[in-house]
Amino acid sequence: MSQVLFKYRVHPGDFFRNAEIAKLPDPAHNFEGFLIWFLDNYQSDSRVAYIDDLSKAIEEENITTILIGDKSFKNKSEIQNEIEVIENELKAEAYENFYRLLRENKIQIITDHDK
Numbered sequence: 264m265s266q267v268l269f270k271y272r273v274h275p276g277d278f279f280r281n282a283e284i285a286k287l288p289d290p291a292h293n294f295e296g297f298l299i300w301f302l303d304n305y306q307s308d309s310r311v312a313y314i315d316d317l318s319k320a321i322e323e324e325n326i327t328t329i330l331i332g333d334k335s336f337k338n339k340s341e342i343q344n345e346i347e348v349i350e351n352e353l354k355a356e357a358y359e360n361f362y363r364l365l366r367e368n369k370i371q372i373i374t375d376h377d378k
Contacts, residue, residue, distance in 0.1 A: 277305075303360055321343065329342070
C-alpha cells in the first residue's frame with residue numbers, strides 16, 4: 264500500500280508546519296504529528312502542555328494527591344483518564360479542522376499519479 268501524502272496550498276503560518284509535501288500522519292500511530300499538522304494553534308494550545316504535565320505526573324513513583332492546574336488527582340488511573348478525555352477532545356478538533364481544510368481546498372491530497 265502506498266503512503267498518503269498531502270501539502271498545504273499556502274504556508275499555514277507557524278513554525279511547526281510548512282507547505283512542503285508530507286506524509287499524512289495516522290492519529291492512531293502518530294497522534295502528536297496529527298495534532299501538529301491539523302490542530303489550530305498547536306504550539307500555543309494550553310491543553311497540549313496540560314497533557315505533558317499529566318504525563319510527567321504519571322511517572323511519579325508515589326502519588327498521594329497531585330494538583331495540576333485546578334484539578335487534583337489521587338492515583339495514576341485518574342490521571343490517565345484525564346489524559347484520554349483531553350486527547351479525545353484534541354483529536355476531534357484536529358479531525359474537524361482537517362475536514363474543513365479539505366473542504367476549503369487549503370490542503371491537497373497527493374496520490375502517486377500526482378507526484
